[in-house]
Amino acid sequence: MPKKAPAPSPHSYHHGHLHDALVRTARHILEKEGFAALSLRRVAHAAGVSPAAPYHHFADKQALLDAVAEEGFAALRSGMLARMAKKANPAARLDACGVGYVLFAVENPALFQLMFGRSDREEPANEALAAASELAQEVLQTAVAQCSPGDKVNPLTSLRLWALAHGVAKLILEAGVKPTDYGLKSTEKLVESLLDRGKWEKAG
Amino acid sequence: MPKKAPAPSPHSYHHGHLHDALVRTARHILEKEGFAALSLRRVAHAAGVSPAAPYHHFADKQALLDAVAEEGFAALRSGMLARMAKKANPAARLDACGVGYVLFAVENPALFQLMFGRSDREEPANEALAAASELAQEVLQTAVAQCSPGDKVNPLTSLRLWALAHGVAKLILEAGVKPTDYGLKSTEKLVESLLDRGKWEKAG
DNA sequence: GCTCAATCTTAACGGTGTCAAGATTCTTTC
DNA sequence: GAAAGAATCTTGACACCGTTAAGATTGAGC
Numbered sequence: 001m002p003k004k005a006p007a008p009s010p011h012s013y014h015h016g017h018l019h020d021a022l023v024r025t026a027r028h029i030l031e032k033e034g035f036a037a038l039s040l041r042r043v044a045h046a047a048g049v050s051p052a053a054p055y056h057h058f059a060d061k062q063a064l065l066d067a068v069a070e071e072g073f074a075a076l077r078s079g080m081l082a083r084m085a086k087k088a089n090p091a092a093r094l095d096a097c098g099v100g101y102v103l104f105a106v107e108n109p110a111l112f113q114l115m116f117g118r119s120d121r122e123e124p125a126n127e128a129l130a131a132a133s134e135l136a137q138e139v140l141q142t143a144v145a146q147c148s149p150g151d152k153v154n155p156l157t158s159l160r161l162w163a164l165a166h167g168v169a170k171l172i173l174e175a176g177v178k179p180t181d182y183g184l185k186s187t188e189k190l191v192e193s194l195l196d197r198g199k200w201e202k203a204g
Numbered sequence: 205m206p207k208k209a210p211a212p213s214p215h216s217y218h219h220g221h222l223h224d225a226l227v228r229t230a231r232h233i234l235e236k237e238g239f240a241a242l243s244l245r246r247v248a249h250a251a252g253v254s255p256a257a258p259y260h261h262f263a264d265k266q267a268l269l270d271a272v273a274e275e276g277f278a279a280l281r282s283g284m285l286a287r288m289a290k291k292a293n294p295a296a297r298l299d300a301c302g303v304g305y306v307l308f309a310v311e312n313p314a315l316f317q318l319m320f321g322r323s324d325r326e327e328p329a330n331e332a333l334a335a336a337s338e339l340a341q342e343v344l345q346t347a348v349a350q351c352s353p354g355d356k357v358n359p360l361t362s363l364r365l366w367a368l369a370h371g372v373a374k375l376i377l378e379a380g381v382k383p384t385d386y387g388l389k390s391t392e393k394l395v396e397s398l399l400d401r402g403k404w405e406k407a408g
Numbered sequence: 409g410c411t412c413a414a415t416c417t418t419a420a421c422g423g424t425g426t427c428a429a430g431a432t433t434c435t436t437t438c
Numbered sequence: 439g440a441a442a443g444a445a446t447c448t449t450g451a452c453a454c455c456g457t458t459a460a461g462a463t464t465g466a467g468c
Contacts, residue, residue, distance in 0.1 A: 018446085039424060050448050052427080057446095061425065116378040117321065125380075133379075155386055159375075160398050164364070166379075167371025171363075174320040175337075175370075182359055194364050222415085243455060254417050256458080261415095265456065415464070424455065433446070438439100 019057040021047050023067045030068065030110045040064065065114060066126040072115045073132035079104040080139050090146040097143045098165040098195040099188060105169035106187055112169065168194050223261040225251050227271045234272065234314045244268065269318060270330040276319045277336035283308040284343050294350040301347045302369040302399040303392065309373035310391055316373065372398050
């Protein structure tokens with residue numbers, strides 16, 4: 001072997017190893033340098049492979065992005081569940097769910113924008129991606145359901161909570177909303193204040 | 205001159221006419237073909253001008269996009285005010301404000317994504333753009349203020365309403381939320397149900 | 409009318425997503 | 439184990455992108 005072998009020799013990946021390596025590399029670039037730096041050629045180069053190699057594992061760039069987004073939804077779900085696990089009563093768990101949603105977005109801005117952010121899509125998105133997305137949604141829905149046991153849950157209630165959390169996340173990411181603008185020290189405090197259902201009716 | 209002169213001859217634009225024409229053309233392409241089709245070369249070609257011409261009126265592509273976004277914020281403000289003008293009491297006006305926000309987003313999806321959607325921006329954005337954005341925000345803030353006259357308005361209340369409306373808009377655009385999924389016939393009905401402050405506490 | 413600044417064009421550079429053709433390698437089958 | 443075939447990777451190309459430099463053309467002011 002020559003002294004440096006930056007790229008693994010052909011077929012050192014097999015049975016989808018390059019597939020996974022590309023997703024891993026893409027996510028790495030996304031986190032380190034943002035969405036704008038995430039090009040297929042760049043991912044291929046970083047993975048030690050030619051620019052056309054990814055096309056044997058993904059139909060196009062969007063398919064690779066979808067795979068990254070799919071991992072993102074799993075991570076979002078994990079983040080929410082981890083925060084919820086620390087709370088005992090259902091109401092606190094529901095709060096933790098929303099806070100976990102927003103904090104995931106704030107801590108992984110580029111990934112969050114990749115998970116959503118695709119506006120002009122007409123095709124109904126990947127199937128595995130849709131499944132991962134729904135799995136994350138279910139965390140919120142069950143949290144809502146356990147908050148009023150026995151009662152039938154109005155689907156609009158879950159949707160409204162989702163929309164509120166999503167809006168808070170997006171406003172922080174896209175509109176430059178900062179906790180200090182509202183006299184709060186941390187993003188977590190801001191999110192808790194915004195999502196706290198007890199405070200909605202007062203101080204109008 | 206060869207037989208066909210599809211493009212206006214040089215300097216048929218003067219004193220910023222091309223500037224305005226480029227913004228107009230960009231907005232047209234954005235509405236007709238979506239964000240992905242909005243390239244600087246395409247805008248220049250559609251305006252009958254060489255690929256490099258826009259650089260005499262805009263620092264770069266983002267500057268042109270900012271100009272389009274600025275118009276977008278003005279249109280958003282107009283849309284909200286138009287809907288509010290039809291209502292008499294302050295509470296109904298506040299509702300109309302939120303509905304107008306979401307319906308603008310749904311009716312101008314690409315423009316709305318352009319107005320927000322910029323994630324990895326470190327520079328504090330254009331000044332005129334920021335002004336237009338704040339002008340739109342003020343519509344909501346005054347609507348909230350007039351809803352509880354005399355009282356001091358908690359800034360978090362306005363922010364929460366903004367976040368809710370923004371989240372609803374983004375979920376419809378990005379997550380494929382449809383009114384029919386919730387037994388509602390129109391987007392307007394869905395938005396009204398989600399934003400209606402009277403329904404927040406019941407049907408948990 | 410000449411000068412000067414503003415504006416536009418042409419040409420080019422590096423980068424992008426994507427595809428076709430060929431080379432290479434693993435896997436399967438005899 | 440060797441041949442055949444499928445899977446994988448590379449090379450090279452195409453069209454498009456944002457952006458810049460160098461020149462041409464135009465209108466305005468002295």
